[in-house]
Every structure is written in structure tokens, then in C-alpha cells.
Amino acid sequence: MLERKLLKDRAQVTFVLPADSPPGPVSVVGDFNDWQPGTHILERRGDGMRAVSVALPEGSVHSFRYLAAGDYWFDEEHADAHDGTNSRLQT
Template identity: 80%
Template sequence: MLERKRLKEHSQVTFVLPADAPPGSVCVVGDFNDWQPGIHTLEPRADGMRAVSVALPDNSVHSFRYLASGDHWFDEDHADDHDGTNNRVHT
């Protein structure tokens, strides 16, 4: 799930997944972090989910995917669209 918050100079996009699906560590990788795993790792929240927030420029489009333990890549069901292999989020 994607949560969005428009702030004064950028948009905050929060990537949210259930705490246990998939099990183990999960990070979001995309063009906003040069596709580097481990930079944006999802952390537990009080509501039983896990999440990480990323500041992105307003009026932009970004490609991303999730990477779980064991080199398991997967998609966001609620992405704005897809560019073939990757999910896309619009700010």
C-alpha cells in the first residue's frame, strides 16, 4: 500500500506492507535511491504494519520494486501503474 502526504517542498510517499508478509527483511528500491538495496528498509509500525517513507519531488514519476530476504523481488499491488518490469508511483 502507498500512503502519500504533500508537504511544502516535496511529497512524502510511505511504502507499507504487512509485518509478516513476506517474512524477513524488506526494502524498497527504485530510481530515487539508485536501485541500492538496504537504503530504505521497512520498519515495524504500531498498527502492525511495517513501512518506510521517502521524500520525492512533487509532480514526478518514479519506478520501484520491493526486495525481500532471499533475493525475492515483488510488486506493489496498489502502484499507480507499471513500466513493464517495475511499479510506478506518481507524486
């Protein structure tokens, strides 16, 4: 799930997943972090979900995927679009 909040000149996008699915650590990996695993690791929050927020330029389009333990890559089903390989979001 994606949560969005507009800031002054940026959009804050929060990537949200259930606490236990998939098990183990998960990071969001995309063009906004040079596809570097472990840069944006989802952390447990008070509502029992895992999340990480990233500030992105307003009006931009980004590709991303999730990376879980065991080299398990997966997409965000609620993304704005999919390009065949990646999830896409527009801020």
C-alpha cells in the same frame, strides 16, 4: 500499499506492507535511491504493519520494486502503474 502526504515542496510517500508477508527484512528499491538495496528498509510500526517513508519531488514519476530476503523481488499491487518490470508512482 502507498500512503502520500504533501509537504512544502515535496511529496512524502510511505511504502507499507503487512508485518509478516513476506517474512524477513524488506526494502524498497527504486530510481530515487539509485536501486540500492537496504537504503530504505521497512520497519515495524505501531499498527502492526511495516513501513518506510521517502520524500520525493512533487510532480515526479518514479519506478520501484520491493526486495525481500532470499533475493525475492516483487511489485506493489496498488502502484499507480506498472511498466512490465517495475511498479510506478506519481507524486
